[in-house]
Amino acid sequence: MTVFAFLSNVSTAQAQSVADQNSTVNQGLQVIEQPLGLPSTDIRTIIANIIRAALGLLGIIVVVLMIYAGYLWMTAGGNEEQIAQAKKVLRNAVIGLVVILSAYAIVAFIFRMLGVSNGSGQGGPVGSAPAVHNFSGSGGLGQIVKDHYPMRNQTDIPRNTKIIISFFVPVKIETFAVSSTNNNAGPGSCGNIGPNMNWETDCSKMKIGSDEIRISKVINQNGVVTLEPITGAALIAATSTVSGRSGYFTIVIRPYDQPGKKPGLGSDTENVTYLVHLGSSLLKDDPANDNPPLFQSTRVGNNYYEWNFTCNTKIDRTPPYVKDVFPGVSAQETKDSVIQIEFNEALDPSGIQGDFTSTTVSGTHYYTLQGNNVYLKSDHSSLPLGTMNLTNGFTVLEFTPSFACAANACGDPKFCLPVCDNGGACDVVTQNWRGEDIKGDKFQMLLKAGVAFNVNSFEAIPFSGVMDAAGNALDGNRDLRVQISSNTDTLPVFEDWKKPDNYWWNFTLKDELDLISPYLNEVYPDLGAANTPTSAPLGMIFSKRMRVDPLYKITIDENPTPAARGDNTPIWKVPRVYFHSVTTTVEIEHGLFLDGIKQYYYPSVPSAVQDVHFNCFYAGMGPKVKSPASADYNLGRQNSLNCTGIGDGSNCCNVTSSAENPAVTGQDYCCFGAVNKLNPGDSNFITSSAKCFEYLKKTYN
Numbered sequence: 001m002t003v004f005a006f007l008s009n010v011s012t013a014q015a016q017s018v019a020d021q022n023s024t025v026n027q028g029l030q031v032i033e034q035p036l037g038l039p040s041t042d043i044r045t046i047i048a049n050i051i052r053a054a055l056g057l058l059g060i061i062v063v064v065l066m067i068y069a070g071y072l073w074m075t076a077g078g079n080e081e082q083i084a085q086a087k088k089v090l091r092n093a094v095i096g097l098v099v100i101l102s103a104y105a106i107v108a109f110i111f112r113m114l115g116v117s118n119g120s121g122q123g124g125p126v127g128s129a130p131a132v133h134n135f136s137g138s139g140g141l142g143q144i145v146k147d148h149y150p151m152r153n154q155t156d157i158p159r160n161t162k163i164i165i166s167f168f169v170p171v172k173i174e175t176f177a178v179s180s181t182n183n184n185a186g187p188g189s190c191g192n193i194g195p196n197m198n199w200e201t202d203c204s205k206m207k208i209g210s211d212e213i214r215i216s217k218v219i220n221q222n223g224v225v226t227l228e229p230i231t232g233a234a235l236i237a238a239t240s241t242v243s244g245r246s247g248y249f250t251i252v253i254r255p256y257d258q259p260g261k262k263p264g265l266g267s268d269t270e271n272v273t274y275l276v277h278l279g280s281s282l283l284k285d286d287p288a289n290d291n292p293p294l295f296q297s298t299r300v301g302n303n304y305y306e307w308n309f310t311c312n313t314k315i316d317r318t319p320p321y322v323k324d325v326f327p328g329v330s331a332q333e334t335k336d337s338v339i340q341i342e343f344n345e346a347l348d349p350s351g352i353q354g355d356f357t358s359t360t361v362s363g364t365h366y367y368t369l370q371g372n373n374v375y376l377k378s379d380h381s382s383l384p385l386g387t388m389n390l391t392n393g394f395t396v397l398e399f400t401p402s403f404a405c406a407a408n409a410c411g412d413p414k415f416c417l418p419v420c421d422n423g424g425a426c427d428v429v430t431q432n433w434r435g436e437d438i439k440g441d442k443f444q445m446l447l448k449a450g451v452a453f454n455v456n457s458f459e460a461i462p463f464s465g466v467m468d469a470a471g472n473a474l475d476g477n478r479d480l481r482v483q484i485s486s487n488t489d490t491l492p493v494f495e496d497w498k499k500p501d502n503y504w505w506n507f508t509l510k511d512e513l514d515l516i517s518p519y520l521n522e523v524y525p526d527l528g529a530a531n532t533p534t535s536a537p538l539g540m541i542f543s544k545r546m547r548v549d550p551l552y553k554i555t556i557d558e559n560p561t562p563a564a565r566g567d568n569t570p571i572w573k574v575p576r577v578y579f580h581s582v583t584t585t586v587e588i589e590h591g592l593f594l595d596g597i598k599q600y601y602y603p604s605v606p607s608a609v610q611d612v613h614f615n616c617f618y619a620g621m622g623p624k625v626k627s628p629a630s631a632d633y634n635l636g637r638q639n640s641l642n643c644t645g646i647g648d649g650s651n652c653c654n655v656t657s658s659a660e661n662p663a664v665t666g667q668d669y670c671c672f673g674a675v676n677k678l679n680p681g682d683s684n685f686i687t688s689s690a691k692c693f694e695y696l697k698k699t700y701n
Contacts, residue, residue, distance in 0.1 A: 002520060002604070002605045002617075002619045002622045002653075002670040002671075003602050003603070003604045003605075003670075003671050003672055003692045003693070003696070004523050004527050004528075004602070004603055004622075004623070004640075004672055005527070005528060005600055005601065005602045005603075005672055005696050006525040006526070006527075006528060006529040006530070006532050006600070006601055007528070007529065007530045007531065007532060007598065007599070007600055007601075008531075008532050008534070008593040008594050008595060008597075008598075008599040008600075008601065051107055055100060055103065055104055055107070058096070058100050059097075059100055061096075062093050062096050062097050062100065065089055065090075065092070065093040065096070066090060066093045068089060069086045069087075069089040069090035069093060070086070070090075072085055072086035072089065073086035073087075073090075137277075137301075137302050137304050137305050137306035137307075137569075138152070138305075138306070138307070138569060138572045138591055139300040139301040139302065139562075139569040139570045139571075139572060140278075140295055140300045140302075140304075140305035140572075141305070141307070141572035141573070141574055142552075142570070142571075142572050142573040142574060143168075143299055143300045143570065144167060144168060144169070144294055144295055144299075144300060144305070145165065145166075145167060145168075145278075145305055146166040146167055146168045146249075146552060146574075147165075147166045147391070147392075147393060147394070147552075147574055148163070148164060148165040148166065148276075148307070149161075149163070149164045149346040149393060149394050149469055150163070150309035151307075151309070151393070151574075151589070152307040152308070152309070152572070152589075153307075153308065153309065154309045154310070155271075155309070155310040155312070156310070156312045157265075157309050157310065157311045157312065158311070158312065158314050158315060158316030158470050159262075159263040159264075159265050159266035159267075159268075159311050159312070159313070159314065159315055159316075160263040160264075160265075160315050160316055160470045160471065161265065161311075161316065161469050161470050162252050162253060162254050162348060162469045162470070162471070163215070163233075163252075163253040163255075163276065164250065164251070164252050164253075164346065164348070164349065164394055164469060165250070165251050165253075165278075166249055166250040166390075166391075166394075167249055167250070167294070168242075168249075168552075169249075169284050169285075169286070169294075170242075170245065170246075170247025170248055170249055170284065170285040170286075171237075171247070171248050171249070171251070171282065171283070171284060171285055171294060172282075172283040172284060172285045172291050173187045173188040173237045173248045173251075173285075174187050175207065175212065175281060175282045175283045176188070176206070176207055176212070176213065176235055176237070176251055176282060177204040177205060177206055177207055177235040177237070177251075178204060178205050178207055179204055180201065180202060180203055180204050180205065185202060185203055185204050186204065187204045187235075187237070188204055188235060188236060188237030188248060188251070189203070189204055189236065189237070190202050190203035190204070190234070190236060190462070190463070191203075193462065193463050194461060195453060195461050195486055197461075197462055199234040199254050199256060199257070199462075200232070200234065200256045200257070203234035203235070203236060203254070204234065204235055204236070205232060205233070205234065205235065206232065206233040206234065206235040206253055207235075208229070208232065209279065209281070210279060211279035211280050211281035211282075212279050212281050212282060213235075213253075213276075213277065213278055213279065213282075214227075214229055214275075214276070214277040214279070215229065215230045215233065215253070215255065215274055215275075215276050215277075216228060216229045216230070216274065216275045216277070217229075217230065217272055217273070217274055218272075218273040218274065218275055218308065227275060230255050230256070230264065230265070230274075231256055231258075232255075232256050233253045233254055233255040233256055233264065234253070234254045234256070235251055235252070235253050235254075236251070236252040236254070236350055237250070237251050237252075238250040238251070238252060238349045238350055238353050239353065239354060239370075240353045240354065240387060240389045241354075241355065241387040241389075242387075242389070242549075244402070247285050248285065249389075250349050250353070250390070252348060252349065252350055263315060265311050266311030266312070266313065267311075267313060268313050269313060270313065271310050271311065271312055271313065272310065272311050273308055273309070273310045273311075274308060274309060274310075274311065275306060275307075275308045276306065276307055276308070276309075277304060277305075277306050278294070278295070278304060278305045278306070279304050280293060280295060280303040280304055281293075282294040282295070297568075300569070300570065301562065301567065301568045301569030301570065302569065315470075316468070316470035316472065317457065317458060317459070317472065318458070318472060319458040319468070319472045319473055319474060319475035319480070319501075320343050320344055320345050320347060320466075320467070320468040320472060320474055320475065321343070321344055321474070321475050321476070321478045322341055322342070322343060322344075322447070322474075322476070322503045323342045323343060323344050324340075324341075324342040324579055325339075325340065325341050325342070325505055326338070326339065326340040326545060326579075326612060327339070327507035327508075327509070328507065329505045329506070329507070330505075330506060330507065330508075331507050331508070332429055332430070332440065332507070332508045332509075332510055333507065333508075333509055333510070333514075334509065334510050334512050334513055334514045334613060335405070335416045335417050335418075335419040335509045335510060335511055335512070335513070336401075336405065336406065336414045336415065336416045336513050336514060336613045336614055337417065337509065337514075337612055337613055338398055338399060338400050338401070338547055338612045338614075339388075339398070339399040339417075339445070340396055340397070340398050340399075340548070340579075340612065341396070341397040341398075341447065341503075342392075342395060342396050342579060343395050343396070343397070343468075344395075345395065345468050345469070346393055346394040346395055346468065346469045347390060347394050347395070347397070347466065347467065347468055347469065348467050348468065348469055348471070349390040349394060350371075350462075350463055351370075351371030351372075351373045351463050351465070352369065352371065352373050352374055352388065352390060352397060352447075352466060353369075353370075353371075353387075353388055353389050353390055354369055354370035354371065354387065354388060355369070355370060355385075355386070355387055355388075356368065356369055356376060356383060356384055356386075356388075357369075357370065357383075358383050364377075365377075367383055367384065369388055371463070372448070373447070373448045373465050373466055374388065374397075374445075374446070374447055374448070374466075375445065375446040375448070375497075376443065376444070376445050376446075377443070377444045377445075378422075378441050378442065378443045378444070379424060379441060379442060380419075380420050380421075380422050380423065380424040380425075380426050380441045381417070381418045381419050381420060381421060381422050381441045381443070381509075382418045382421050382422045383418070384399075384401060384403075384417050384418060385401060385402045385403045385418075386399055386400050386401040386402040386403070386415070386417075387399070387400055387402065388400075389549065391548045391549055392548045392575070392576065392577045393574075393576060394469070396548050396577065397447075398547070398548055398549065400415065400547070400549070401415040401416055401417050402415055403415055403416055403417075403418065404416075405513075406513055408515075408517075408610075408614055408615050408616045409515075409517055409615065409616055409618070410607050410616035412608075412614075412616060413614070414513065414613070414614040414615075415614055416513075417443075417509055419439075419440065419441050419509045419510070419511045420439050420440070420441050420511055426439040426440060426441050426511070427439065427440060427441075427442070427508075428440075429508055429510050430510065432512065438510050438511060438512050439510070439511050440508045440509055440510040440511060441508065441509055442506055442507075442508050443506065443507055443508070443509060444497065444504070444505075444506045445504070445505060445506070445507075446497050446502055446503070446504045447465075447466050447474060447476070447502060447503040447504075448465040448466060448502055449465050449466055449467075449473045449474035449475070449476055449484050449500075449501035449502050449503070450464045450465035450466055450467035450471075450472075450473030450474060450484075451464035451465060451473065451484055451485065451486055452473050452482045452484060452485045452486065453485070453486055454482075454485055454486065455482045455485045456482070457482065458472040458473045458475065458482055459471055459472060459473075460472065460473035461486065465484075466503075473501065474501055474502075474503060475501050476500055476501040476502045476503035476504070477500045477501060477503075479500070481500075482501070483499070483500035483501050484499070484500070484501050484502070513613070514611075514613035514615065515615065516544070516613075516615060517611075517615045517616060517617065517618040518542045518543050518544040518546065518609075518610075518611040518615060518617055518618065519542070519543050519617070519618040519621035519622060519643070520540055520541070520542060520543070520605070520621065520622035520623060520643060521541040521542065521543055521583060521623075521642055521643055521644070522540065522541045522623060522639045522640050522641075522642055522643070523539070523540045523541075523603070523622070523623055523639070523640045524537065524538070524539055524540075524638065524639040524640065525538065525638075526638050526639065526640045527623060527640055527672060528672070529638075532593055532601075533593070534592040534593045534594070534595050535592055535593075536593065537587055538556075538587065538588045538590055538601075538603060539585060539586055539587040539588060540585075540586050540603075540605065541583055541584070541585050541586075541639075542583060542584045542585075542586065542611070542617075543582075543583060544582065544583070544584065544611040544612070544615075545579060545582070545583075545584055545611060545612045546577065546584040546586070546609065546610070546611050546612065547609075547610045547611065547612055547614075548575075548577050550608055550609045550610050551575040551577060551586055551609060552574070552575055553606055553608050553609060554573075554575060554586070554588060554603065554604065554605050554606070554609065555603070555604045555606075556571055556573055556588070556590065556601055556602065556603050556604070557601070557602040557604060557693055558570070558571060558599065558600070558601055558602075559599070559600040559602070559693075559696075559697050560599070565597075571590055571591045571593075571601075572590065572591045573588050573589065573590045573591070574588070574589050575587070575588055575589075576588075576589055588603070600696070600697075602692075602693060602696060604692075605617060605619065606619070607619045619670055620653070620670050621643065621652055621653060621670065622643055622652070622653050622670050623640035623641060623642070623643045623651060623652070623653065624641075624643065624651055624652050624653040653670040671691075671692035671695060671696070672692070672695075672696055
């Protein structure tokens with residue numbers, strides 16, 4: 001595991017004002033709290049304002065008493081009794097003033113400790129933003145909720161979109177959906193699939209309730225925010241297998257059409273914001289533990305999850321297309337490879353997740369994914385064992401083999417696709433360093449485009465093939481013309497693979513393994529970056545192409561912890577992956593970093609992160625030093641210095657493995673780019689995240 005640290009923005013000059021109704025804090029509070037009848041102002045600010053008002057009132061009284069005492073003295077005309085009374089009033093007023101000023105100083109100190117400014121300064125804000133940007137319900141993303149589309153606070157979403165949510169654990173679908181009374185469609189399924197299917201009558205219904213699922217239109221009239229629930233939605237559950245466990249990990253919500261056959265969301269005249277609420281009655285599919293609640297406040301800060309997004313006025317009629325594939329077109333890769341197809345936008349996971357099965361059509365033998373929308377063919381290799389899942393914001397379709405064929409450097413299994421195990425003569429594709437022939441098999445893969453209703457629109461028949469979240473069929477050849485419509489055969493055979501708009505390519509897998517571990521080239525913000533802006537990008541660049549799913553295991557620890565600072569809601573986070581010719585950039589979308597207080601963040605990359613050949617991340621190598629010469633260093637914006645490879649001692653935290661140097665047994669951990677010892681000369685190496693965090697929290701606090 002590699003850990004690096006940076007410091008959030010503690011400058012009160014840059015803190016948002018609680019009085020600013022357009023601040024991110026207040027927008028979140030308005031959407032979440034006002035509809036519940038709760039105040040959107042932070043409780044600390046309310047108390048601070050009350051105390052300030054009380055002290056101000058007492059100050060006014062003191063001034064009035066002083067003026068009164070002066071009046072008595074000046075009008076006494078030598079009357080000793082009146083002069084004595086004036087002195088008494090003045091003395092008491094001065095004592096009162098001293099008490100008020102002392103109280104104000106104490107209160108101002110307490111305000112600063114609570115993250116609320118004292119309100120002094122010309123034209124300054126009444127108070128700094130509270131150090132709680134992770135408003136209620138957001139901590140579930142990265143803990144229980146794996147990913148969803150639309151994303152948090154995402155704008156410009158088309159009105160005809162579906163809402164897609166994936167989880168880290170299988171869910172009990174009966175707590176999400178109820179069966180349709182038509183066509184015997186059980187929870188999470190549809191009947192009468194075809195061009196005449198009706199979402200409202202032929203599919204299971206989303207279970208609507210305060211403790212189940214709510215999708216509500218957010219209405220703001222003259223500052224008064226109310227929620228208007230949608231009329232209903234169909235809910236489809238997509239099955240998949242994760243870590244050998246099968247179940248419903250993904251749900252797809254399709255809002256019912258509005259009257260007049262308009263899409264289920266939004267308006268054609270104005271942008272509309274929606275709030276999605278997943279409630280406390282939703283359960284895990286875990287009968288061995290009595291199907292416990294999906295959200296538990298002890299883990300994610302709240303027993304529910306919420307987010308909002310905004311629809312524009314448009315209908316999405318643009319088809320999706322394939323951006324990139326691995327193995328590449330006509331490329332040669334080793335048999336310990338995953339298969340990745342990257343799309344330009346989020347897809348509907350229905351019918352494109354699951355396992356391959358063997359089938360024969362018109363005498364042609366090939367393998368098809370459950371749903372008959374993804375096909376694979378090879379001449380000399382048997383049925384590939386594994387599972388295809390949609391990940392990375394539902395933009396990357398990733399097939400992960402499940403046949404263990406070797407072990408990686410961490411001792412974890414490497415998995416392989418079958419190569420040349422089904423009889424016949426495989427081709428010699430290369431030679432190894434010993435001069436031995438390496439054989440390989442040619443694989444062909446097809447994604448079947450969704451079947452369009454007609455040649456004038458990419459709108460596709462549900463479940464008929466690959467389509468985006470708005471229901472537009474795949475444009476395999478990217479010509480923006482519909483070639484597969486309702487009058488076309490929906491089951492292609494391999495002799496007809498190249499038919500538009502299907503996407504087809506071939507690659508060769510060699511009967512050998514890739515054994516090179518990936519490491520970190522760069523991270524950002526830089527190591528130990530200070531005054532990091534609240535919305536600063538957080539990311540890292542790996543030396544190889546990476547598997548997507550393990551990247552969700554990257555964590556962000558906080559100091560002080562959420563519990564210690566009183567809100568108990570961890571920062572939400574989700575990875576976004578960008579493939580390059582060799583390297584991979586991973587940006588972690590996250591909740592706003594806190595401002596107004598000193599808050600440290602420790603991103604941690606475990607060795608469970610793997611490349612596309614199941615090689616575990618080499619946690620002992622990564623950026624070693626920060627960039628003090630950078631002009632932007634104190635703004636936390638720049639990348640770390642580039643770590644270019646093993647042996648580059650200037651920029652790399654290059655931990656030597658015990659096999660190469662027995663004298664440093666256990667020194668396999670890169671903690672903040674430092675030598676992996678708690679103290680110079682200490683033999684107690686940092687070999688775990690717990691030890692690293694302990695060291696960092698003591699050193700940088």
